[in-house]
Amino acid sequence: MQSWNIKQHLDTLFAIRDQLGPVYGSEDLCMLLYSMVRREQPQVVVELGTGLGATTAWVASALKEIGTGRIYTFDNGSHFQDASVKAFLSQLGGELHEFARLSQTGSYEACMDWIFQRVDVADRVQLVKGDIGFDARAAEAVAQGKKIDLLFSDFNHAPKTIIQLLAGYLPYVNTTSAIYIDSAPTHLPSYWMLENLVQMLNAKRIPAAWRHELGAEQLAALRDLVDQCRFQLVHLVEKTPRSQNSTAWIRIAPDDIFPAGATHLRFQ
Template sequence: MGHTGWKIADNMPYLLALREKMGWVYGSEDLCILLYSLVKRQRPRLVVELGTGLGVSTVWMAAAMRENSIGHLHTFDNGSHFSRPAMSALFDMQEGLLGPLAGFADADRDIGRFMEAVLLSADVQEYVTFHSGNINLFELASHPAYADGIDMLFSDFDHGPEMVTELLARFLPLLSPAGSIFIDSASTHRMSYLLIEQMVAALNHRKIPASLACFLSDAEIDSLDRRLRSSRLGLTHLVERHDRPQNSTTWIQFEPLDMGPGLATNMHG
């Protein structure tokens, strides 16, 4: 589509409206801009999102892909939040660029139709595949589309320590050489924070904790061990100055030990 360069994209007014009117619901009004910037800069080929919510972060990441003319995003959600009465009130309030979304306040609304409308309005539909259904990490990690590696994974559906453990076990082996995992709200969930700190420290000493290994085959353990010989895991806790439940994001990234100018240019290639 040729959407390159730094000039403001023609879909930016819609992106800003979606961010302003719906971003606050799941605390993504600032995070969506960070994710957009990272996608814009790093030009990932494959991004996976677990927990679509209202599609704010989805659309912003896809917009960066549209501008880059490269990349595809797979996003997963069962749409259970659409049954909440508050959603009807939220959709009824929409006007202007988001006016067409007011129709989703009726009884037969579903997240599939909603996401189709949002993606079409943002003109990013060719960069996103929406998957409706419960999130099963074992099944998702077996998806053939991930054979060449995941460049970015953003998880925003469960930040408890049990789910965080399985998430890292299933997806760390699938990351590309400089791939990242973002886990929303985990950095301010005390038990998840402590678990992630200890787990990353162990992995950086090439020790695979038993809590991770129990999810992996022998071949997957060997593969992860080889990755850890040539890479380390960077860990950053991004905490917002907002007094609300969803005010943090954990960022875990593979960092090749032999990083140089050539690799930095081609690490997603």
């Protein structure tokens, strides 16, 4: 059996990136996440907001290349049903000509399956169709008890969502992990909310609201993470002038004198 080789799928992957990516401004995000997955080799990736599958396809391609890991991607398909999205999809051509036809009659799941099958990454993707909840037990269940290494939230970046998202998912992330929240840095209330929350976490403080809301098990897991780790917040802002052109990146790593995940450390 021939192994998967990205070179055989580049035309389709770039068609997905360049034709579907602009709907959400995610062309560069596809490349960023692809590179990060290749470098850091996460086992469990959770994406909140599949959209039209562009970022999912690129992340799954990186997982195929490293030969391990899975992306669990959540979407209720609401945006796919929009008349404006349907009209946009109907006029796609080239590599996505068949997808254009399918998008008019097929279900959301069938369309996403077409994308993932087309680049032969379906075995790395689990699409969960439904409303995104903040009870991370749902995510934990699909991840079969493993912790999350990379969480990419791309469905809502309001401050309230950020509070719920971090409270819900932090108890389930690994001590070396990354959380990306799209569009948050350039929405000022979200920017300040993230700055404030990360500052609290680095001071080993858990917000009272979370202490009251979380179950005992989740709170213990969160306390453990906060005690062990440091949180680095980077606001990745694109220079391309368009709306929502930013991504917040929270890097979580054990508080240590050595860099997390290093396989070859040199002392001189």
